[in-house]
Amino acid sequence: MNINNNNLCWLLLPYFIFLLLSLPPSSSSFCNHLDSSALLLFKNSLNTYHFPSKTESWKNGTDCCEWDGVTCDNISGHVIGLDLSWSNLQGQLHPNSTIFSLRHLQQLNLAQNYFFGSSMCSEFGDLVNLMHLNLSYSGITGHIPSTISHLSKLLSLDLRGYDLIVSDPNYPRMRVDPYTWNKLIQNATNLRELYLDQVDMSSIGESSLSLLTNLSSSLISLSLSATELHGNFPTDILCLPNLPQLLLYENEKLRGELPKSNWTAPLSYLALAYTAFSGNIPDSIGHLKSLKSLALQSCNFEGLIPSSLFNLTQLSDLDLSFNKLVGPIPSKINKLSKLQFLYLTNNKLNATIPNSIFELPNLSGLSLASTDLSGHLDFHLFSKIKYLGILDLSDNSLLSINFDSTVDYILPNLQSLNLSSCNINSFPKFLAPLQNLLQLDLSHNNIRGSIPQWFQEKLLHSWNYTTTLIDLSFNKLQGDLPIPPNGIRYFLVSNNELTGNIPSAMCNASNLQILNLAHNNLTGQIPQCLGTFPYLSALDLQMNNLYGNIPWNFSKGNAFETIKLNGNQLDGPLPRSLAHCTNLEVLDLADNNIEDTFPHWLESLQELQVLSLRSNKFHGVITCFGAKHPFPRLRIFDVSNNNFSGSLPASYIKNFQGMVSVNDNQTGLKYMGNQNFYKDSLVVVMKGQYMELERILTIFTTIDLSNNMFEGELPKVIGELHSLKGLNLSHNAITGTIPRSFGNLRNLEWLDLSWNQLKGEIPLALINLNFLAVLNLSQNQFEGIIPKGRQFNTFGNDSYGGNSMLCGFPLSKSCNKDEDWPPHSTFHHEESGFGWKAVAVGYACGLLFGMLLGYNVFMTGKPQWLARLVEGVLN
Ligand SMILES: *[C@@H]1O[C@H](CO)[C@@H](O)[C@H](O)[C@H]1NC(C)=O
Ligand SMILES: *[C@@H]1O[C@H](CO)[C@@H](O)[C@H](O)[C@H]1NC(C)=O
Ligand SMILES: *[C@@H]1O[C@H](CO)[C@@H](O)[C@H](O)[C@H]1NC(C)=O
Ligand SMILES: *[C@@H]1O[C@H](CO)[C@@H](O)[C@H](O)[C@H]1NC(C)=O
Ligand SMILES: *[C@@H]1O[C@H](CO)[C@@H](O)[C@H](O)[C@H]1NC(C)=O
Ligand SMILES: *[C@@H]1O[C@H](CO)[C@@H](O)[C@H](O)[C@H]1NC(C)=O
Numbered sequence: 001m002n003i004n005n006n007n008l009c010w011l012l013l014p015y016f017i018f019l020l021l022s023l024p025p026s027s028s029s030f031c032n033h034l035d036s037s038a039l040l041l042f043k044n045s046l047n048t049y050h051f052p053s054k055t056e057s058w059k060n061g062t063d064c065c066e067w068d069g070v071t072c073d074n075i076s077g078h079v080i081g082l083d084l085s086w087s088n089l090q091g092q093l094h095p096n097s098t099i100f101s102l103r104h105l106q107q108l109n110l111a112q113n114y115f116f117g118s119s120m121c122s123e124f125g126d127l128v129n130l131m132h133l134n135l136s137y138s139g140i141t142g143h144i145p146s147t148i149s150h151l152s153k154l155l156s157l158d159l160r161g162y163d164l165i166v167s168d169p170n171y172p173r174m175r176v177d178p179y180t181w182n183k184l185i186q187n188a189t190n191l192r193e194l195y196l197d198q199v200d201m202s203s204i205g206e207s208s209l210s211l212l213t214n215l216s217s218s219l220i221s222l223s224l225s226a227t228e229l230h231g232n233f234p235t236d237i238l239c240l241p242n243l244p245q246l247l248l249y250e251n252e253k254l255r256g257e258l259p260k261s262n263w264t265a266p267l268s269y270l271a272l273a274y275t276a277f278s279g280n281i282p283d284s285i286g287h288l289k290s291l292k293s294l295a296l297q298s299c300n301f302e303g304l305i306p307s308s309l310f311n312l313t314q315l316s317d318l319d320l321s322f323n324k325l326v327g328p329i330p331s332k333i334n335k336l337s338k339l340q341f342l343y344l345t346n347n348k349l350n351a352t353i354p355n356s357i358f359e360l361p362n363l364s365g366l367s368l369a370s371t372d373l374s375g376h377l378d379f380h381l382f383s384k385i386k387y388l389g390i391l392d393l394s395d396n397s398l399l400s401i402n403f404d405s406t407v408d409y410i411l412p413n414l415q416s417l418n419l420s421s422c423n424i425n426s427f428p429k430f431l432a433p434l435q436n437l438l439q440l441d442l443s444h445n446n447i448r449g450s451i452p453q454w455f456q457e458k459l460l461h462s463w464n465y466t467t468t469l470i471d472l473s474f475n476k477l478q479g480d481l482p483i484p485p486n487g488i489r490y491f492l493v494s495n496n497e498l499t500g501n502i503p504s505a506m507c508n509a510s511n512l513q514i515l516n517l518a519h520n521n522l523t524g525q526i527p528q529c530l531g532t533f534p535y536l537s538a539l540d541l542q543m544n545n546l547y548g549n550i551p552w553n554f555s556k557g558n559a560f561e562t563i564k565l566n567g568n569q570l571d572g573p574l575p576r577s578l579a580h581c582t583n584l585e586v587l588d589l590a591d592n593n594i595e596d597t598f599p600h601w602l603e604s605l606q607e608l609q610v611l612s613l614r615s616n617k618f619h620g621v622i623t624c625f626g627a628k629h630p631f632p633r634l635r636i637f638d639v640s641n642n643n644f645s646g647s648l649p650a651s652y653i654k655n656f657q658g659m660v661s662v663n664d665n666q667t668g669l670k671y672m673g674n675q676n677f678y679k680d681s682l683v684v685v686m687k688g689q690y691m692e693l694e695r696i697l698t699i700f701t702t703i704d705l706s707n708n709m710f711e712g713e714l715p716k717v718i719g720e721l722h723s724l725k726g727l728n729l730s731h732n733a734i735t736g737t738i739p740r741s742f743g744n745l746r747n748l749e750w751l752d753l754s755w756n757q758l759k760g761e762i763p764l765a766l767i768n769l770n771f772l773a774v775l776n777l778s779q780n781q782f783e784g785i786i787p788k789g790r791q792f793n794t795f796g797n798d799s800y801g802g803n804s805m806l807c808g809f810p811l812s813k814s815c816n817k818d819e820d821w822p823p824h825s826t827f828h829h830e831e832s833g834f835g836w837k838a839v840a841v842g843y844a845c846g847l848l849f850g851m852l853l854g855y856n857v858f859m860t861g862k863p864q865w866l867a868r869l870v871e872g873v874l875n
């Protein structure tokens, strides 16, 4: 049969008539007019942060069904879908928002906007037809309302928040309570996708999580990373029969184990990284035939890597780093032909590197850092892996790597190479043909002699803009300092034997964030330009032979956090522009020839924690300049070995807020410096010896005013510095008595008041200093009885020498009234709880060790092993 167009029209006529009749009366708009004005009012209640925005096309008088992001029902004209993701919308989403009148909505997507300050209001529960709700990265925070459980038709729910929030516990995030969670999971029985990353789920327990097994037939994606889940994670969820994606990473307190049998789930993406999952990686993992990505790094897994893992031929990302896995790398590893990333960092894997690893054609990232792998490794074998971009073999002291002397191979795509601590003794020649090197770490090796010409050429003329990190520190390099590439951000060549000047060509590297030339034999002046680099946060030139002035032109708004110029021959006054370094945390100018008065103009630096002016030619009186809270965060104040005079700087001491509050929460123990490539270190005098602290604990608080010409009495306010660990006022001309308030320095570990003109009795209150390990009161004019008990039982004669009027233990001179010692000063075990053990440890193991152990004892009660050890040592 042959039907022409006319015939077709006649056939369809009844249908056209039906369509016309069902249209709304207004011919200009198909859209439901109530929905249309609701959308316009919604638009008008918001700002557009910047353009483009989907709402630009929303105009009164046009058909809203044609607007960007709007979907209507074909028949009724009701708005059923609203996708305003990435629309640059800004403002508050109030409960009276007209968006909540769009009761026919099946899809609502407000992701990636700027609704900061808005909370998730209960009106969302009115949109009972919703099947898809996405409020991720929208800035909406606060309690998830219980009404969300009215959304029984939900297929997907995405409430993910920003990653940043983890680092700032005060930043508002979304929060779900068990009541709401239980109702939601019980009512939304068709839920397929649930994304709650960064939502606070800390109140959701194991039984509530188990409800997810009710969704076993529907759930295909579950993502609960960084939600503060803790306790046991129900193993059943790892076995859900239709779930390909399960992401639980960054829940440090979430425990769990992998199913040991019957693990036949269709998982493709499994991420448990940075959780407390533990136990073995069971053989049953070999059943997860669909697995593409397995992220188990930084958990507590132990035992062997099961060989069944290498049956998973779809695997492309495998990260088992930072666990306690032992044994060899299975050599059937080449069965994983799709593998792109293989990270086995920091496991106790031993034996040799299997040759099969070089038969992974698609490998682009490989880390075997910090293992116990041993044997010889022919580096040219890596050239078989054509796409290799990232290679980390660092910190493998048992491995010996052979680099060919004749280079006939290249790794054309290599961008990041870490060969730190690999026993290397020359610059690997295979680097020469590399074009796109981004990061190179050859630190902690035995590379001797001057830097080869070809390497310097590459730095200047080929890696000049791409390279961001060069680390050559801790080698034995000699000759001139290499000139870094222009675009570099991290340049570290410390702890070598480099000589000559810092070349002015360094001034081209103005993107530097960290410059570490410490511990070399560099001479000449510091280039002035370094003070003007806008991103430079750590400048470490300590322990060289630099002379002349400190750069005088530190720019306003600079990024300096650490400036370490100690151990040089710098002179002249301090540049006043140092006060522009408002982010400064560490300023170490010790051991130079700087001649100036005390830089009180630094007292307004809010972040300054460490100020060391030790061993210079500073002079004059130290007094407060006038800031209301001078040096508010200072914790280490060292002005020893100068020519300061006048009375002790009580006006400052009384304001050292950083030393007043005791922060001995062990989980809060932190080191200074948050940069990956730079850790703050510091030389301090403890127990009369110079010691380098490789990292500075944020609880480390000391004052050292020794070897000056301070006079007058000890200010009582020192007693308020409750977190002070060390106080050295020796070699001054201080008079008067020790205030009783010194007994409040409960954290004090060393106290040196020697070589002054102090007199009177040693206050009994000092017996309260439970952590005191070193006491030096020698060469004063103290008199009377030396207190007895606790720490005082551990000090020797040296602590008191040159005080002819002192008597009692440990001095041979006994006191008449020795027997009448008042009872409160004898040692009460029950009273202090941890006292004598810390005493013994501090005494037996040396100061710093004692201090750290002392902390452990304090924090964890009385560990049995330690108690036994100490009792053994003492008996
Ligand atoms: C749209 O335009 C009509 C007619 O001009 C007006 O009555 C109505 O208030 C407008 N609606 C909005 C939301 O601006
Ligand atoms: C509405 O129309 C579109 C095409 O214009 C079609 O793809 C869709 O399936 C229709 N929806 C309904 C519910 O009829
Ligand atoms: C909606 O509520 C907010 C906050 O309560 C208020 O400031 C605003 O005026 C209200 N808007 C309307 C249209 O009522
Ligand atoms: C479950 O959903 C239905 C439909 O929206 C609703 O009427 C009911 O109140 C919900 N139950 C709970 C406990 O929220
Ligand atoms: C594993 O599955 C088999 C067969 O379905 C069953 O008999 C066995 O009890 C299961 N084992 C465990 C530990 O669940
Ligand atoms: C892994 O594959 C081998 C054969 O290649 C097979 O014998 C073994 O049972 C498999 N293991 C698992 C756990 O699937």
Ligand SMILES: *[C@@H]1O[C@H](CO)[C@@H](O)[C@H](O)[C@H]1NC(C)=O
Pocket: 326, 327, 328, 350, 351
């Ligand atoms: C590797 O480590 C395992 C477990 O610690 C040990 O039993 C084995 O002897 C080690 N092998 C080698 C070659 O060191």
Ligand SMILES: *[C@@H]1O[C@H](CO)[C@@H](O)[C@H](O)[C@H]1NC(C)=O
Pocket: 460, 461, 462, 463, 464, 465
């Ligand atoms: C920087 O490197 C490019 C090639 O990567 C080269 O063309 C350019 O001349 C180099 N610049 C300098 C200053 O050497």
Ligand SMILES: *[C@@H]1O[C@H](CO)[C@@H](O)[C@H](O)[C@H]1NC(C)=O
Pocket: 499, 521, 523, 545
């Ligand atoms: C450092 O260089 C000076 C000469 O500039 C030299 O006298 C001194 O011995 C060198 N020091 C070291 C440790 O190499």
Ligand SMILES: *[C@@H]1O[C@H](CO)[C@@H](O)[C@H](O)[C@H]1NC(C)=O
Pocket: 665, 666, 667, 668
């Ligand atoms: C210790 O610090 C942790 C985390 O900062 C905090 O949760 C805990 O309450 C603190 N404990 C004490 C005793 O202050």
